[in-house]
Amino acid sequence: MPAPKRILVIDDADDVRILVERQLERLGYAADGAADGVAGLEAIARSRPDLVLCDLRMPRLDGLGVLSELRDKYPQLPVVVMSGEGLLQDAVSALRLGAWDYLSKPIAGMAVLQHAVGKALEKAELLAENQRQRDKLEVLYRELADDQDAGRRLQLSLLPEDGMKVGSFTLTRELLPSSFLSGDFCSTFSLPDGRWGFYLADVAGHGVPSALVTVMLRTVVERWVLEGRDASFFAPSTFLKALNHELLRQRHEKHVALFYGLVDESRSVLACGNAGCFPWPILQQGGNTFAMELPGMPLGLMDTASYDERTYPLLPDTKFVACTDGVFDVMDGGSVEEKSRRIAQAAGSSATATELVQVLGLTQHRARPDDVAVLMLTRGDAHALRTS
Known part of the structure; x- marks a missing residue:
């Protein structure tokens, strides 16, 4: 005690x-x-x-x-x-x-x-916790400046636990690293009112600067949660606009493609916003699979950018799948449209992010020009969500 x-x-x-x-x-x-x-x-x-x-x-x-x-x-x-x-x-x-x-x-x-x-x-x-986070970041910055392997370890440490439970959902994820240190990652957070959020991010470019932006994004979101921001702050349109402003304020000169979702299980609603993430995330529920075509400008380009949000009902068999655009670089053959259709088909038939990666044949490529991050959220029994 x-x-x-x-x-x-x-x-x-x-x-x-x-x-x-x-x-x-x-x-x-x-x-x-x-x-x-x-x-x-x-x-x-x-x-x-x-x-x-x-x-x-x-x-x-x-x-x-x-x-x-x-x-x-x-x-x-x-x-x-x-x-x-x-x-x-x-x-x-x-x-x-x-x-x-x-x-x-x-x-x-x-x-x-x-x-x-x-x-x-x-x-x-709260101030003490923020100071501890800043101290931790300073150590990480020094490590990253001297060691790209440290950057890769940091990138992996930012990922949520594979197979973890988030509300009534199971989260699975995969990160296939490129030949160069990059800035793809995903994360989740929980709010005091029972809602929880998730996001998949792809930081432009390679090397230590991109990895540092992933640390900054994760730290900023954690700080906002600790500060007890107003409930409306985490609505997708407001949240993405605040992230965009913070990225520009810190002058990292990096833009970020990011898809964000806020889950309210008490109302069975998923609210989403997109800041330039492509391919379109996939939503499967009620026997239907469709692309969540939400346009939006990447973070860190224009301070005047605004972001739309869209809500979807949550069903007992809801499955959400998103991946970063590096997937297009390692998929064999076909146009972007054809590859997008194959991703949607594989998402419908895969129970985990690891299985999706295997179905798409992504593990066969070792010299990847860009990271590939995959996030999958499944409600209920993941294996029961496969389509025939």
Whole structure:
């Protein structure tokens, strides 16, 4: 069981400080106290707390002085200030100095205290997680700069587990690497409201820069999920537009073909958007197999790009199949239209991504000019989804 979060209460009024400490302990936190700003800074130096509750008006060193010191020495330490009635200007000054929130004294009940403390601690954890992700990325960047094999290992590590369950679906996937390091990958994420998303991406070009973009995309999506973005943010049209803006903002000078789906099993609906992914993904259900012809501009080309979305009902036998355009380079003979028809036929008769790759004969080619990524999502018994 994890240790309780430790909170330091800095207030020169003994009765207020002791009352707040007791309320925090009832809420499951560990609480310490300090009678003024100087004592508070000494306590923080001895044992850094997870959060500080600090009064603004105190002798020796007031709350604004404490904030000034903490901003320089502990910029990531969350501080919630407490101010009496009529001291709104002090509270504004405190927020400008880096306070995360403020409470009016007397505090209007434990629920108000719990909300302010919980919100600040949640934000602190999110910032810490983002920092851990940035640290991890810096290590990966250094490895990639020196080692293409490390880039290939990274690319494979981004893929979801083959055969994993996502809601009522089974996910299978394949990645057939090219002779050069590239940027094809797929991923999934889950939202607190029970919906879950998936995407298949193909980063243009080869080499370390393309691999770095795959890391960036995965990290950005994970950050958005952790931040608890509004539910409407993950709708395909909004989500793809945000990804496009982020790719342009980071100036990687790479465009990305990406197909995105959002599954709402409570409503049995699949919402999709396409940013330049081709061949068209395949949807099979109710005995029918058809191409999901959704036009859309690749990510990273124009900031003014907009993306349409389309919804499909989910049936008990739904199967979704998508692959990146490298498949055309390794399929034998025929036009793009003929190859697309063969992909649709193979998708209908294959139970897993691995089987689809074998049916299309893709494993026979070892010197591939481009990666081939395949994503398959099947609902129910995958083997029962084969067409005769």
